[in-house]
Amino acid sequence: xxxxxxxxxxxxxxxxxxxxxxxxxxxxxxxxxxxxxxxxxxxxxxxxxxxxxxxxxxxxxxxxxxxxxxxxxxxxxxxxxxxxxxxxxxxxxxxxxxxxxxxxxxxxxxxxxxxxxxxxxxxxxxxxxxxxxxxxxxxxxxxxxxxxxxxxxxxxxxxxxxxxxxxxxxxxxxxxxxxxxxxxxxxxxxxxxxxxxxxxxxxxxxxxxxxxxxxxxxxxxxxxxxxxxxxxxxxxxxxxxxxxxxxxxxxxxxxxxxxxxxxxxxxxxxxxxxxxxxxxxxxxxxxxxxxxxxxxxxxxxxxxxxxxxxxxxxxxxxxxxxxxxxxxxxxxxxxxxxxxxxxxxxxxxxxxxxxxxxxxxxxxxxxxxxxxxxxxxxxxxxxxxxxxxxxxxxxxxxxxxxxxxxxxxxxxxxxxxxxxxxxxxxxx
Numbered sequence: 001x002x003x004x005x006x007x008x009x010x011x012x013x014x015x016x017x018x019x020x021x022x023x024x025x026x027x028x029x030x031x032x033x034x035x036x037x038x039x040x041x042x043x044x045x046x047x048x049x050x051x052x053x054x055x056x057x058x059x060x061x062x063x064x065x066x067x068x069x070x071x072x073x074x075x076x077x078x079x080x081x082x083x084x085x086x087x088x089x090x091x092x093x094x095x096x097x098x099x100x101x102x103x104x105x106x107x108x109x110x111x112x113x114x115x116x117x118x119x120x121x122x123x124x125x126x127x128x129x130x131x132x133x134x135x136x137x138x139x140x141x142x143x144x145x146x147x148x149x150x151x152x153x154x155x156x157x158x159x160x161x162x163x164x165x166x167x168x169x170x171x172x173x174x175x176x177x178x179x180x181x182x183x184x185x186x187x188x189x190x191x192x193x194x195x196x197x198x199x200x201x202x203x204x205x206x207x208x209x210x211x212x213x214x215x216x217x218x219x220x221x222x223x224x225x226x227x228x229x230x231x232x233x234x235x236x237x238x239x240x241x242x243x244x245x246x247x248x249x250x251x252x253x254x255x256x257x258x259x260x261x262x263x264x265x266x267x268x269x270x271x272x273x274x275x276x277x278x279x280x281x282x283x284x285x286x287x288x289x290x291x292x293x294x295x296x297x298x299x300x301x302x303x304x305x306x307x308x309x310x311x312x313x314x315x316x317x318x319x320x321x322x323x324x325x326x327x328x329x330x331x332x333x334x335x336x337x338x339x340x341x342x343x344x345x346x347x348x349x350x351x352x353x354x355x356x357x358x359x360x361x362x363x364x365x366x367x368x369x370x371x372x373x374x375x376x377x378x379x380x381x382x383x384x385x386x387x388x389x390x391x392x393x394x395x396x397x398x399x400x401x402x403x404x405x406x407x408x409x410x411x412x413x414x415x416x417x418x419x420x421x422x423x424x425x426x427x428x
Contacts, residue, residue: 114146286339
């Protein structure tokens with residue numbers, strides 16, 4: 001446990017000093033190597049560093065990030081939003097439900113919450129305000145709805161969790177469908193309550209002819225989630241292959257069908273995607289070394305012994321896990337929380353009989369909550385940059401959605417059938 005305490009203490013101090021997340025993970029990892037494992041050959045350290053990212057499953061991450069950038073800068077996103085608006089705009093809460101549905105639609109082809117905020121925020125914020133939503137609620141809704149992108153497959157968080165634990169990514173994707181819908185329905189109920197209180201105006205009901213026109217206009221855009229999910233669940237290709245197919249499809253649709261993608265624009269998107277990929281993979285590399293050290297120090301065994309001493313069963317363990325992730329999500333970025341907490345906690349969870357897929361749903365929902373939890377929720381800052389709004393205003397708007405998240409988290413944590421129904425139906 002001394003090693004675990006050293007990791008936590010070093011991480012907190014370095015983060016408090018304002019260092020980048022690369023150094024927040026990297027400096028403690030290097031320090032632990034020198035202090036606790038000084039005799040470990042440097043070549044082994046380098047091997048573990050590279051081994052942290054030398055996995056075919058992780059190839060899906062740059063592909064999905066690239067596809068998300070392509071769609072956000074072209075017609076696919078706008079046409080998906082147009083279809084969702086035509087179908088849901090007339091309901092009570094209208095544009096609010098459109099934001100939730102649009103985030104799910106974009107998430108189904110991007111797997112990234114920050115990308116969803118950046119792609120949809122500027123598009124939907126003026127419409128929310130025009131319909132009568134308050135500024136705080138509008139900002140909170142945009143930031144929080146993007147969480148569904150981490151739950152609706154293809155989720156990058158599921159890919160990382162699957163790589164770390166050896167859990168089937170396809171089964172995680174299947175479980176995420178149900179969890180994403182649960183969270184979206186709770187958000188939709190919150191939208192309806194707010195719309196009724198603020199007397200938000202609904203849009204006129206769109207005639208069926210216009211709905212069909214919107215469906216036809218979004219036909220190529222809808223092909224993306226159909227290809228990704230249909231291909232994975234039918235066994236035609238793996239999640240990694242699906243990611244590569246999504247890039248080819250996005251380039252074809254934006255460049256050939258919609259004619260929105262020129263060579264210069266493609267180069268700029270490649271550059272932005274490369275930067276995002278580099279940041280994630282550097283964190284994963286150091287996370288791989290950190291996981292190795294945690295295993296060498298027998299931290300999972302120590303945690304199991306502690307839980308046995310206090311006679312903790314699965315219910316108490318899951319409560320402790322949620323509290324740990326909730327606190328971590330307030331202060332460190334989601335990928336770092338995943339890399340630090342999952343290695344010591346996963347073996348303990350499996351020893352208590354908790355299904356790895358169910359655990360993945362709980363962890364990912366916690367990660368989603370961390371994206372919007374003050375003071376350092378990543379999506380808060382992405383929304384601030386995208387919408388040119390102070391972070392303090394965005395934080396003021398997310399609190400109702402934080403409460404909604406906690407309700408969803410309790411439901412998912414203690415009703416495992418929600419997480420496991422679709423995976424059991426498709427794969428077991």
